[in-house]
Amino acid sequence: MDLRGKMEEKYRNIIIDYLRDQSEQTLYQGQKFSRELIEKKISPEEIVSLHKGLLLDLYPNVPESVIHSFDVLLEVMVGYGLAYREHQSLRNKQMEFRTEMEIAANVQQTLLGTSIPVVEGLDIGAISVPARHMNGDYFHFVLDDHQCVNVAIADVIGKGIPAALCMSMIKYAMDSLPENRHAPHMVLESLNRVVEQNVDPSMFITMFYGMYNPSNHIFYYSSAGHEPGFYYDAQTGGFSEMEAKGLLLGIDKKTKYQQYEREVHPGDMIILMSDGVTECRTEEGFLERDALISNIRKYIHLDAQTIVNNIYKDLERLQDFQLRDDFTLIILKRNV
Amino acid sequence: MDLRGKMEEKYRNIIIDYLRDQSEQTLYQGQKFSRELIEKKISPEEIVSLHKGLLLDLYPNVPESVIHSFDVLLEVMVGYGLAYREHQSLRNKQMEFRTEMEIAANVQQTLLGTSIPVVEGLDIGAISVPARHMNGDYFHFVLDDHQCVNVAIADVIGKGIPAALCMSMIKYAMDSLPENRHAPHMVLESLNRVVEQNVDPSMFITMFYGMYNPSNHIFYYSSAGHEPGFYYDAQTGGFSEMEAKGLLLGIDKKTKYQQYEREVHPGDMIILMSDGVTECRTEEGFLERDALISNIRKYIHLDAQTIVNNIYKDLERLQDFQLRDDFTLIILKRNV
């Protein structure tokens, strides 16, 4: 028996069962049958036609008008059938697209790849999740010859593939920086010149660049219009903003950046992020920076990587699992 | 009256009309109604429920079994209703994706942008169309200080966004080439080193690089594993292959490239392409290179840009408007 014949018989049996007992059990069979029909790509207009044929067969004296009325229902269902078959095709496109994006994201990963350095006395956690498929946020660690931990966090204005294309450029630029990475303000100044020269004038990049020197426990940093980080003082238990002024990269090639510093005591934390963390929009409006702080407090006893992972998980759910912006959060915690 | 009430009345009228006259006119109303329902995002299970209600209303003594049978049809339609509503959402995603791709393609355009040089005595036509959204083919013209026309045509192995990410790299590399572009084999050698060093080891690039010197009418060229071009000899009316040997870019950093040359007489043409032109697959198998030649002959009296446009249009239709690979075709024609 061919597929259509089999389906016809199945439907016939379900209908006959249901006419006998009207049970939930039979309706459940109907639902499973629906799943099967859809898997086998049978269009809804065919079901309507099947139903009409069955009625005619089971009740030869059913009024003619009832049978005629099915012609109209059939006509209407053809439109849904088309939508349904377009749906199949869009699903396939969606799959192809997802595969392509996975490859592209891997290429991006290879291009932008960084690894979190292992340094005695410093516990580092970092997470970066794209809102769509490719990341327009970027973070980068370099452990230099003096055992200083350099950390960069950047955000292209914009999301998705266009932003990702830009971000790969930044990576090439960072790789070709001269070896004296020691001064954050100088790093930003030279990156600014590259961006100004090479990137589409409508694209801007915010960046925070910091360097932690484990021999004097000082964190040096500069910011190019980037979302300010937080500083956690273990002794007072208080959080303060790491304010830093500076123009975005790519606006004016002569921009100078100011450099700031903080002494880091045992238990203190430096928390860096992109605006996707603080501007995560929930049903009740934007998440306040204060709310983020109480979120951090909740997990403060854990290690840095677990803290950032947990915070991401909480915020993801708050946003109903749909990120509005790329999300990057980094925590540096000086161990006792 | 609310939307649902209005739809109910419309459907009722269509059914009543149809039961009276069974005319095509009424079925056409049914089809238009289907369009309207779908635009208003009404699920198919609601139509089934509506139909059942109408029958009960119009024929109070319709057999109970007929009415019961609609419970099963309804249960089955809920599955289609879900597919249908997922369809709405996928369409929206598709739209978003298309918008994102348009922006990304623009960014790529800005990054890779080239303009066809205007040179006396030389008629140039070029077309490059991505198979999906972003182009993994690339062509580039430079008119140097000696009025020589430099032309590059390249193809990343692979398509779509991953290929596009790679291609932007090649563009940066070409821009930072030393100024002595004169020798095609040297250009390929230095690009090869860049690709070998920077690009994912699984990505390879084929490239043809040529230079036309209008003062001695010689075309110098080298190829890195790229699809061979054609040479059209106006005097004999014959086409010959522009064979050139050379490894793909990115395999071995020590690769040397051989340089070839051709004297170009009035009316002669140089035809360069990516494999997307010759490997365009039709229902009857691959397009033969011979078929391409007869296609070129068909348009040979036209200007270079019209020739490449027409050939693209023909091949697009042959492939049922679905390109399997990025398509790039360049024609250089020496005027009389």
Next chain:
Amino acid sequence: MGIQSCVKILNEWDIVAARQLGRNVAKELGFGTVDQARITTAISELARNIYLYAGQGQICIEKIYEGSKAGLKVIAVDSGPGISDIRQVMEDGYSTSGGLGAGLPGVKRLMDQFDIISSLEKGTDIRAVKWLR
């Protein structure tokens, strides 16, 4: 080649005439009601495109035979503005009518074969075939 019957498309009523013609031929060939509904929907869509975008044109219906197979061919011709980007028009999900899923990809789906030629300012010629199973 079989005999063609044609309907000129000038206004919306002609869409119904084209559907009626298509349905009659489909019935004669022995198509079932589901396929009849699909063929007439495809004809509606093609006729509607002529009426909306080309102003006028015609729909012809032809019985065709290939070996032992019989089929119905719909030919929609107009001398309207033509289609500038056929690839885009044939892409799923592009049609602006919110979620209708018809348009030319819909016609292609409803039928078994589909071919289109269009030149800017010259017009469009679409041929679609449904085979009797």
Next chain:
Amino acid sequence: MGIQSCVKILNEWDIVAARQLGRNVAKELGFGTVDQARITTAISELARNIYLYAGQGQICIEKIYEGSKAGLKVIAVDSGPGISDIRQVMEDGYSTSGGLGAGLPGVKRLMDQFDIISSLEKGTDIRAVKWLR
């Protein structure tokens, strides 16, 4: 808070029992047949997930009231392996069942409100509400 009635999900027959419970409560609240079919489909889907992926769990049905609104709440709880990437599971077109369009996004669509909490190796708790219109 209203009274909860629960069905343990251990095998496929329990899916029918959960549907029956949901349908009874939906009828009592005055939901029409279309909404009844949607609610039972959502319950089926949640129960089936428990049966297939968690092994066991339960489905509870609760009448809820908010101001003058009445609604039906479905609670599906299991202590199975949990969901590692909720974003992916909630994404349309991800479910592997060819084109079914159900899965958790389907449940979300069939109901008016939807919330999920899941921890790896601890289990999953899903709550979904349908309001009477």
